[in-house]
Every structure is written in C-alpha cells, then in structure tokens.
Amino acid sequence: MTDRCPWCGTDPLYVDYHDTEWGVPERDPRALWEKLVLDGFQAGLSWITILRKRDAFREEFDGFDPERVARWDDARIDRALQNPGIIRHRGKIESAVKGARLFQEIESQQGFSPFLWDFVGGQPIQNRFASAAEVPTATAESTAMSKALKKRGFTFCGPVITYAFMQATGMVNDHLVTCHRHAQLSPPQAAG
Template identity: 80%
Template sequence: MTRCSWCGTDPLYVAYHDEEWGVPECDPRALWEKLVLDGFQAGLSWITILRKRDNFRQEFDGFDPERVATWDEARIQRALQNPGIIRHRGKIAATVKGAQLFLDIEEKEGFSPWLWSFVGGQPIQNRFSSMAEVPAATPESTAMSKALKKRGFNFCGPVIVYAFMQATGMVNDHMTGCPRHAQVSRQSADG
C-alpha cells in the first residue's frame, strides 16, 4: 500500500493528505473556508495555498463569515497589503461577497446540507487505481458549480469545485492502493 502520489514527500503536503484530504466535512464554516481557499488556488498549486493557509486564516478573521461579510473597501485594501496571502483583488472581493452569500444560504437552508445535496448527502466512493483515472470535473461538480454561480459565488468553476469535493470528502478519490482509501471509506460509513 502506498500513499497517493500527488502529495509527494513535502511533510506539510503528506500531513494534509494523511489527516485532512478526503475526510467528510459537514461543518458549514469549514466548508466555506475550503471553498474560499480552493478559489484562491485557481491558477496556482494547492501546496502554495496550504503553505499560506495560516496567514489566510489570520487575515480573514478565522474565516468567520459574519465578520468577513462586513468588510468594506478599507478592509479589502488592508488585505491586499498582506504578503502572506494571495493578493488578488478579485478573489478577496469574491470572499467578502461569498461570506454574505454563505450567511443567506446558511439561514435559509443550511450551507452544509445544501452542498452535500449535490452528492445525495453521502460521499461518492470512487475506486481509482491510478491518477490517470481521476476526472478533472464530474456531473456533480458541474451542477454544484452552476448552482454556486447562480447564487452569486465566483471562482467556483467545475474543476475548482471538484477539487473542493475531493478535499471535503464528498468524493473519496484516494487511490485504492492508498491506506487512506479504506480509512476514509470507513469514516464515511460511520459519518
């Protein structure tokens, strides 16, 4: 049994693979954080975001949607000065708007149940034996992407959304030869 090859040997990446990636996440705030970070990843590698994640958490008030939703232009400008995050005006503004949208969805139907509805409320258990088999997007990620965009979210195309679904355990894309595949599958069943 060997770990999924995408994480390489970087200790931070290995820990992320072994402890977080693919574990079913139902906490709405944690889901929103991951969606935001996946949006910041657009055009970059995930390890870049992972290395800056603590800085993002500090800058974005612990990804507290109620706080981020109140950001004004001055607060956005302050974030743009932080070299510890990705300083992209569009992505920062999208995060503020996304916080407002999150609060609306959370109040009306629950952010977590709404997102999980795109996979029928249960993780999809894929059985890929090689990275070549893993799709970049799926009908489920396309549907979630369209629904997010319809609500007003940005930086949430089908490929970004599929990465989000993989990371949050909506799909189990650990390779079948990886010890985490069975472990995550059991966590999904216990969920």
C-alpha cells in the same frame, strides 16, 4: 513506506494534509466555506502554495468567520491586499467577501452544509480509482454544484474548482485504492 496518492509527494506539509484532512467528510459549514474560499484562491496556483499560506489566510480572514468577513468594506479589502502572507488578488478577495454574504443567506435558508452535500446525495461518493490518470478533474456533480453556486452569485467556483473542493471535503473519496487512506475513508463492506 506507506502507500499514498502520488500527488502529495514527500513535502511533510502536503503529506500531513493528505493523511489527515484530504478526503475526510467535512460537514461544518464554516469549515466548508473556508475550503471553498481557499480553493477559489488556488485558481491558477498549486495547492501546496495555499497550504503554506493557510495560517496567514486564517489570520487575515478573521478565522474565516463569514459574519465578520461579510462586513468588510473597501478599506478592509485594501488592508488585506497589503498582506504578503496571502494571495494578493483583489478579485479573489472581493469574491471571498461576497461569498461570506452569500454563505449567510444559504445558511439561514437551508444550511450551507446540506446545500453542498445535496449534490452527492448527502453521502460521500466512493470511487475506486487505481491510478491518478483515472481521476477526473470535473464531474456531473461538480458541474451542478458550480452552476448552483454561480447562480447564487459566487465566483471562482468553476467545475474543476468545485471538484477539487469535493475531493478535499470528502464528498468524494478519490484516494487511490492503493492508498492507505482509501480503505480508512470507505464504509465497511457488508458481510455476506
């Protein structure tokens, strides 16, 4: 059996997410926005709940196309609230629509990906945690990201949410050192 971070358990969907997505550096701005929106929807819920609904979210949210979601009106929000395949929370849906508009502003000004990656100096932070108990729920970087997003008008993006986002998008490598993915996502060590 392969050693993995214990949080993914044995659910095949969670294991696949752990093995192929979580912690992989993501620089595509639309993919980053999708993950930020989904992390906001996760607030108060488990991530496996979001993973199980991710395909329905993608369908409902126009493939997470920020330009299309930014044009949603009240009627379109009401339609989304009728979809049992997603988390039907008006505040979170409205947050996603507002976030799509804010995404467009940041993307046109400096690029959404560079804006977010600047909080870690443009490169993944390589942590070396041996146990899940060592992994923080928030850091100075996630707090700074949260404050910057909130200042721009984003919601559902507190420091714990932004840290989970940073972990998911590979801004930090929080795979445990005993996990097979840690070494795969770490830069090669210089000989010497």
